[in-house]
Amino acid sequence: MVTPVPAAIAQPLAEGLAIPVVCRDERILGLVPLKRTGVREAIRTALDKILTHQVDTCWYDAGELIPPAWAACGDADWAGGTLMTCGYRVRVKSDPEAVWDVVRTIGGDRGWYYAQSLWWMRGFLDRLAGGVGLRRGRRHPEEIGVGDGIDFWRVLEIKEAQKLVLLAEMKVPGEATLTFEITPFADGSTQLTLLSRFLPRGITGIVYWYGLYPFHEIIFFGMAKSMAHATGKPILDKPERFTPRIAGSCSLP
Numbered sequence: 656m657v658t659p660v661p662a663a664i665a666q667p668l669a670e671g672l673a674i675p676v677v678c679r680d681e682r683i684l685g686l687v688p689l690k691r692t693g694v695r696e697a698i699r700t701a702l703d704k705i706l707t708h709q710v711d712t713c714w715y716d717a718g719e720l721i722p723p724a725w726a727a728c729g730d731a732d733w734a735g736g737t738l739m740t741c742g743y744r745v746r747v748k749s750d751p752e753a754v755w756d757v758v759r760t761i762g763g764d765r766g767w768y769y770a771q772s773l774w775w776m777r778g779f780l781d782r783l784a785g786g787v788g789l790r791r792g793r794r795h796p797e798e799i800g801v802g803d804g805i806d807f808w809r810v811l812e813i814k815e816a817q818k819l820v821l822l823a824e825m826k827v828p829g830e831a832t833l834t835f836e837i838t839p840f841a842d843g844s845t846q847l848t849l850l851s852r853f854l855p856r857g858i859t860g861i862v863y864w865y866g867l868y869p870f871h872e873i874i875f876f877g878m879a880k881s882m883a884h885a886t887g888k889p890i891l892d893k894p895e896r897f898t899p900r901i902a903g904s905c906s907l908p
Contacts, residue, residue: 726852743876745879746844747888753887758837762793831851835847835849
């Protein structure tokens with residue numbers, strides 16, 4: 656709760672402070688002449704890169720990104736599992752690019768467009784459980800790439816102006832993804848689809864999903880509506896739910 660990184664990372668770093676790391680053998684400089692960077696200059700350079708969002712990688716987006724096998728529709732049913740879904744869609748009089756601008760800037764300082772206090776509470780509980788919480792933010796307020804961390808999500812898939820898939824990295828009894836899909840229509844309108852998918856881990860995961868189910872419906876309905884408003888274009892149809900209210904297939908209609 657007092658460090659900007661999870662306890663699993665902060666604790667080993669703190670323990671490492673007791674280990675001497677000052678190099679006093681400088682013979683290498685006689686073989687490989689090198690202009691060394693002073694401490695103040697190094698800190699200033701690092702801070703400048705952070706302020707201008709030029710950091711190539713951070714603790715939260717480093718490491719291998721391994722997509723869950725069930726992320727492809729049908730895998731959970733084939734394996735005998737139960738895939739929970741909650742999805743809403745809304746149609747706006749807008750081009751896909753305007754909707755994509757709203758989708759790709761989600762999280763970080765922008766937030767999640769709706770029920771910010773509930774997202775903050777979920778992030779706080781995640782921090783208490785040793786997770787990354789919402790303090791992770793984004794690498795860049797507008798740019799986004801596969802593997803990037805967005806609060807307690809990780810970017811799993813991107814299709815420019817079409818699709819964004821996030822993989823949950825918060826502490827949950829299961830695995831979850833959140834998909835934003837953009838579909839243009841011939842009449843010049845665009846449909847924004849939000850789909851939450853959750854593969855529970857045992858009875859605890861099932862209880863977790865249905866215990867939070869009322870909040871899921873409120874949040875995703877509100878997110879769809881608020882994101883449509885954020886485009887600045889007229890909303891043609893109010894958000895509607897398209898997934899069943901019981902566990903079922905992940906196929907989009």
